Amino acid sequence: MRKTLWAALVALAAIQAAPAVAQDAYTVGVSAAMTGPGAGIYAPVVEAMRIYIDHVNSRGGVNGKQVRLVVLDDGAEPSRAAANAKKLTQDNVLMLVNSSLSSTYAPMVAESKRANIPLYFAGSVCPKETYPPADPLQFCSSAFGANLDSQGALAFVKAQAKEPVRIGFEAMAIPISRAEIDYAETLSKTMGMTPVEKQISPPPAPDYTPYASKLKDANPNWVYSWAPWVAQVRTFEALRRLGWTGRYVTWAHLNAEEELARIKDSEFYVIGTNALFQDDLPIQAEIRALTHRAKLTYPTTYLTEGFIAGRVIESALKATAWPATPQKLLASMNNLKVDLQGLRGGPLEWTKDNHFRTRQHYRVWRWDSAKNAIVRVQDWQAIEVKRP
Amino acid sequence: MQLAVNVAVLAAIYALISCGYVLIYRVSRVLSLAHGELMMLGAYGLAVTASLFVGHPLIAIGAAALLSVLVGVLVYVLLMRQMTGESVLAAVLTTIALGILLRGGMVLAFGTQTQYPLQQLGWTNASLPVGPSARISAAGLLLILGTALVYGGLFAFLRMTRWGIRMRAAGQNPLLAAQRGIRLHGVYALAWGLATFSGGIAGMLLACDAGVEATLATIGLKAFPAALVGGLDSLAGALIGSLVIAFVEVALISYVDPLLSDVVPFFVLLAMLVVRPWGLFGTREELDRV
Amino acid sequence: MTAPRSSGYFRIRYEDDFALIDTRTQKVWLGVLAFALAGFPFLANSVLLDLANQVLLVSIGAVALMLLTGFAGQISLGHAGLLAVGAFTTGVLFRELAAPFWITLPASAVAGALVGLVFGLPSLRLRGLYLAVSTLALHFMVLHVGQEYETRRGLSSGVVIEPPSLFGYALQDGRAWYVVLLAASTATVLLSLNLLRTKTGRAWRAIHGREAVAEALGIHVPVAKLSAFIVSCTLTSAAGCLAAYYRGFVSAEAFPLFVTIQYVATVIIGGIGSLLGALLGTLFVVLFPYAIEASMNALGLTDRLSSMIFAINQAAFGVAMILFLVFEPQGLVGIWRRIQAWVLLWPFGQKPLGRP
Secondary structure, eight states: OHHHHHHHHHHHHHHTOOOOOOTTEEEEEEEEOSSSTTHHHHHHHHHHHHHHHHHHHHTTOBTTBEEEEEEEEOTTOHHHHHHHHHHHHHTTOSEEEEESOGGGHHHHHHHHHHHTOOEEEOSSOOOGGGSSSOOTTEEEOOSOOTTHHHHHHHHHHHHHOSSOOEEEEEEESSHHHHHHHHHHHHHHHHTTOEEEEEEEEOSSOSOOHHHHHHHHHTOOSEEEEOSOHHHHHHHHHHHHHTTOOOEEEEEOOTTHHHHHHHHOOTTEEEEESSOOGGGOOHHHHHHHHHHHHSOOSSOGGGOHHHHHHHHHHHHHHHTSOSSOOHHHHHHHHTTEEEOOTTSSSSOEEEOSSOSSOSEEEEEEEEEETTTTEEEEEEEEEEEEOOOO | OHHHHHHHHHHHHHHHHHHHHHHHHHHHOOOOTTHHHHHHHHHHHHHHHHHHSTTOHHHHHHHHHHHHHHHHHHHHHHTGGGGTTSOHHHHHHHHHHHHHHHHHHHHHHHOSSOBOHHHHHTOOOOEEEETTTEEEEHHHHHHHHHHHHHHHHHHHHHHHSHHHHHHHHHHHOHHHHHHHTOOHHHHHHHHHHHHHHHHHHHHHHHHHHHOBOTTHHHHHHHTHHHHHHHOTTOHHHHHHHHHHHHHHHHHIIIIIOGGGGGTHHHHHHHHHHHHOTTTTTSOOOOOOOO | OOOOSSOSOOOOSHHHHHOSOOSHHHHHHHHHHHHHHHHHHHHOOHHHHHHHHHHHHHHHHHHHHIIIIIISOOOOOOHHHHHHHHHHHHHHHHHHHOOOHHHHHHHHHHHHHHHHHHHHGGGGTOOHHHHHHHHHHHHHHHHHHHHHHHHHTTOTTOEEOOOOEETTEEOOSHHHHHHHHHHHHHHHHHHHHHHHHSHHHHHHHHHHHOHHHHHHTTOOHHHHHHHHHHHHHHHHHHHHHHHHHHHTEEOGGGOOHHHHHHHHHHHHHHOTTOHHHHHHHHHHHHHHHHHHHHHHHHHTOHHHHGGGHHHHHHHHHHHHHHHHHHHOTTHHHHHHHHHHHHHHHTTSOOOOSSOO
């Protein structure tokens, strides 16, 4: 026992050899769910961030210095995230970035508080501490907006509906999706719609038909779903197979653009805050050019969120004079305005009170069978993000 | 009517998966908790063969089925064979470890994105009418047909062919069977091959319905109560158990609360274990100890 | 009464016979260990400290599981559920009643004991595989209740817990946690060692061996089984409470089936029927992913494979478990004992027949 313990201690000391920190670069530490459950949502964000930062570095970096991105995989496990956070703060990073499941938030928040460096949620659902009044150290740029998404979607439904709306809801049996759908249900009543049915499906459901049957039996003409993509799309497909002919509104996850082309249904609407590549912006042509050269694990259409995160990091660092400290970075992040060149409905603005954004814009798209392409149904609609 | 169709499809899914649990347990008294992962491997196999044999969907399916059988036999020969004679817990843990290994391996080999073999095969999951008011998806119909074929085939195999009778003998009393001259290792390998084949078929059909992604393996665990309620060593029990569990689930979704549909099957399982541990149709046996 | 490790007459008094360690060599090595453990927090950086804290935290649950599965022979696949019971009791009490540490810890232990009673009831009728399956079913039910609580109370990303304050001092520092966890772990090990030497422990060993014979010897088998479950689950629940405070966070997503499998792996890889095995197994399971990453760093493969680390970890873990199960059923303790025997017998060592 004793000998084993000594051997283990020696081994641990050997493992501890940390890489040398480049002193002449802005260092940003990332802990992300690169693999493990949910990697499909979080890993593309980091991949795009990396490509963008490499591009920035190749053009001379920020303020003449290179930007170093240290990415550690936490596999969506809180204990790994805690270990990653500690390791990153040991390496003297200027800020921590999280792109992982919500169970990894608490340990990273604790570490960022302890080391007094900002924590930036890029691609993971924004915690309510980033909404006004904001926690001093937590920032978020992810597209998802709790409650705001439902407001935007239901506003769209109201604008589009030509007859009284009977609306059905679908959530996945995870707390965050259920909370959002519960809110949407309450909201729909205040907007004069009739909520007819709410279905909650467990994460690994072998067959979505029973849930869709119950939804269809209530005869809604609209259905809104806010959940991981698999629940959203499989409920829709099951509904269609049962012969339901209503309209379906759902959140545009990273894979929405690909999925619209696969499903090819004209009554399947996706609402989102990031522009689809179909919108054909000049910045997107640049993105395509960049990803062409890089070796990708995920398709280009998944990468918008990560590019936005990369731009945010670049802008924040640009406003931080060299030699950089976390405090200077925090000051620049507290007063940040990032021009996203059309990737979102407007610039991303952070203030001391609001670390989420001052305005959330939504666009809605659907597939047009006649044109055999994605068409935009609603252009940027803004919702102000205010103190409650 | 639609309720009956939903129950039938769900029961078919559970039955196809439970068939694998039952076969392996009946023949070698090992509970294979890697079945969900083997099922997912079958689905990935279809995705691979579909992209290899583009334009020849039937060949792709046949190749994928053959692959599943091979994988099952390999799993036995390379791994489970080493565990014969060890305690029950060790064998079960080996299958759990195999499941973990397969999960990691599949992510390494195929990535984390969802794949759609049905598209690669070039078919669509059409919706077919059943009677005046109900509809069923093509994948669902194939699941029911597949279950019927697999179970029918297995019943015939176990009762009428030589190897089937050998399997039943090895399951009943391995010592006597070995002394009679039955090659136990061959029988076990065959059982694993057949079990992985039926699991693979289930996985392939599920993938045609929904695409292959990492959560497919968890569905294997959901079929577990079905196998146990019916009796871990009875094929008829697996069928009946699947029907019971599927009925309970769908009834809860339709009439009570969809949230309960996830946990009540385990409640039923627990009740069954307390009242009648060997299931509805299983053989009353000396329950093993560690 | 511990088996003597060397020959010669060491025991002159009855107290010596009951002591946990007897020879001078053992005392010296124990002193060295105590010194190393005491000095560790002063030498280690925060990453190593976090690792050590994780090892200590997992060791409590591992020892509890070893008592249940290794010594009493009751297979339990619901370990993560018990941890969740402790964690959620802490979370609920903290959130609803703002209960302090010295209430939540005993409350978690009591909750664990009650749930342990429920988990243990199937063991009166079932054995082996079926018992494992029943505990699995109970695990899912516990998690369902936890998730329902989270959703009903609108805590979509779990319950956040403040660090506990012990005698007015808030436990946030890694070193403070080290002291607390080391104390808890030592207490658990000592409690288990003593429990195993008492009537209860011997009853457990008896029912593990042959239930019918145990019954014939006059041991009340149902009571022994239930006591195994209750003790083990109480310890695990307390570990869950500590884990909740350490992570500062409680959520149903943090207790998937994989956590149970990791704990069972500590028992199996460590070696069934030995507390030392539980500790060795804990060291192995907790440090394994970091060792894999370190070796990947050393081989220079990080850049190419960094996105695949989790999958590589999983696959490697599966391989390691399989290797231990197939080639070394007695686990790390078996290897340790072989090394020990070789060293003690050198140069006259020979391969022992059967168990040492």
